[in-house]
Amino acid sequence: MGGMRATRVVVLGEFRADRLVPGLRRAGAEVVVLGFAELDGFLGPDVVCGGLPATLSEPVLLRLLDRHDADVAVPNPGCPGQEQFLPVYARVRSLLRGTGRRLHGHAEEFATLASDKVTLHRTAERRGWPVPRGVVCARPEAVRAAARELGFPLLVKEARSEFHAGRHHVRDETRLGPVCGGMTYPVLVQRAVTGEEFAVELLSLPGRTVAWPVASLGRLDGDCAPGRRVRVAPAALPARARTELSAVLGDIVATYEPCGPWQMDLAVDDEGGLRVIELNGRLGGVSNMSRAATGLDPHAAYAGTVLGGGLPRHPEAHRVALELPVRPGAVLPPAPPGTELTPYPGNPGNPGPAHGGVQRAVLGVPAGLPTEPVGDWLRALPPGVPLNSPDEAVTQLIRGVRALQAVRRAGS
Numbered sequence: 001m002g003g004m005r006a007t008r009v010v011v012l013g014e015f016r017a018d019r020l021v022p023g024l025r026r027a028g029a030e031v032v033v034l035g036f037a038e039l040d041g042f043l044g045p046d047v048v049c050g051g052l053p054a055t056l057s058e059p060v061l062l063r064l065l066d067r068h069d070a071d072v073a074v075p076n077p078g079c080p081g082q083e084q085f086l087p088v089y090a091r092v093r094s095l096l097r098g099t100g101r102r103l104h105g106h107a108e109e110f111a112t113l114a115s116d117k118v119t120l121h122r123t124a125e126r127r128g129w130p131v132p133r134g135v136v137c138a139r140p141e142a143v144r145a146a147a148r149e150l151g152f153p154l155l156v157k158e159a160r161s162e163f164h165a166g167r168h169h170v171r172d173e174t175r176l177g178p179v180c181g182g183m184t185y186p187v188l189v190q191r192a193v194t195g196e197e198f199a200v201e202l203l204s205l206p207g208r209t210v211a212w213p214v215a216s217l218g219r220l221d222g223d224c225a226p227g228r229r230v231r232v233a234p235a236a237l238p239a240r241a242r243t244e245l246s247a248v249l250g251d252i253v254a255t256y257e258p259c260g261p262w263q264m265d266l267a268v269d270d271e272g273g274l275r276v277i278e279l280n281g282r283l284g285g286v287s288n289m290s291r292a293a294t295g296l297d298p299h300a301a302y303a304g305t306v307l308g309g310g311l312p313r314h315p316e317a318h319r320v321a322l323e324l325p326v327r328p329g330a331v332l333p334p335a336p337p338g339t340e341l342t343p344y345p346g347n348p349g350n351p352g353p354a355h356g357g358v359q360r361a362v363l364g365v366p367a368g369l370p371t372e373p374v375g376d377w378l379r380a381l382p383p384g385v386p387l388n389s390p391d392e393a394v395t396q397l398i399r400g401v402r403a404l405q406a407v408r409r410a411g412s
Helices: 017-026 058-067 083-095 108-115 117-127 140-150 173-181 239-256 287-294 298-306 372-379 390-411
Strands: 008-012 030-035 047-051 072-075 134-137 154-158 167-170 187-191 195-205 208-211 215-219 231-233 260-269 274-280 319-326 340-344 359-366
Touching: 008 017, 008 058, 017 030, 017 298, 058 083, 072 083, 083 108, 108 117, 108 239, 108 274, 117 134, 117 187, 117 274, 134 140, 140 154, 140 173, 140 187, 167 173, 195 239, 195 298, 208 239, 215 390, 231 287, 231 390, 239 260, 239 274, 260 298, 287 298, 287 319, 287 340, 287 359, 319 390, 359 390, 372 390
Parallel strands: 008 030, 008 072, 030 047
Antiparallel strands: 134 187, 154 167, 154 187, 195 208, 195 215, 195 260, 215 231, 231 319, 260 274, 319 359, 340 359
C-alpha cells in the first residue's frame, strides 16, 4: 500500500526561487515553480518548472493550479511583470476557501494598498501616515495644475506600475510635458523629498509580525534608482522617524492584516521626519543585506511559514551588510580578513541584480572588527569596478557600524 502523496506547492514567480525552494523541499513538499525565466536545471531535478502568462486573471490562475495539482500556492512576485498580480492572488485566496486548497498570501485590501500608489496615498492621508504632499490626477491638465500647487521638483507616479517603471522625477516645467504625454492615468504627483531613503522588510502571520533591520539606501536622488547606490544594514533612524515608523507599521498590521512577506520604502527628510514612499506586498531588493546582517534569509523564513510553520524570532543584526553596486562581470579582489564577500551576479531565477546594468556584492563586516582595513580595501578597489565613489562606500560603512553598535548596546 502506497503512502500519502507529498504536499504539492506551486510557487508563483521565480524571484530568488533558489532561496525559497530549498526550505519547501526540506519540509517534504513537492515543488513546482512558475515564472517568466527559463528555470529547468537551475533548481535541481526534483523541481518542476513552468511558465506564467504575461497577464493573469482569477480563472487563468485557477486553471494553472488545477493543471499542476496544487495543494498550496505561494505568491513570489518580484521580477518584472509580476507586481500587479498581487490583487489577483488575493482574490484567488478567497475563492479557494473551503476547497481543500489554499493560497498563502495577503488579503485583497492589503494587496491593493501594496500595488496601487493612488490607493496608498489616499489611505495614508486618511489614516494620518506621513507621506509627501501629493495630488491625484486623472488627466495631463490636472498634472500641470498640481505642479503649480506643489512646486518643483516633483515625482509623477502611475497608480499601477512595476517597480522599475512608471515613475518620473521632474525638475522643472520644461520636463513636465513629455512626462504627462507618456503616462497611464490616474497618476500621483508628489513633492520630491529631500533626505535619505530607507527600507524595511517584514514577514507576517495572523497575530504576529517580524521585521529585519532597517537598511539605508543612501541619499535620495533624481534618478529614483536606489539599487545604483551604496546601501547598508543596519541603519539607525532618528528618534522621531523611528517612533513614526513604529506607529505606521502597527496601524498597517492591525488594520490590513498582511499575511506573508512585505516591504516598505521610506525617507527621512532633512528635518528628521518620516515620509512613507512605497509599500510592497513582497520581499524586495534589500533581502541580500537582510540575510547578511542577521544570518536569517527572509526567503527561507517565508518558506518556513508556508506549510504551517511559525515565524522566526525577531532577526537582529550581528554584522554590517554593505552592498556595493559594481560593473556587470566585474571580479572584486579578496575581501579583508574577517569579512565575507558575497557576489550576486544574477541567475535565471533572479535577474534583478543585473537590472539596469548593475550587479551587486554584499560585504559582511562582523561586530567589533576594525573598520580601517575595510575602508582601505574600499578605497583601493580598481577604478570603474564599483559604480560609486569610495567615499560614499566608507560613509555607509561607518553608518552601519554605528547602528550595529547601538543595537548591541541596547541588547546588553
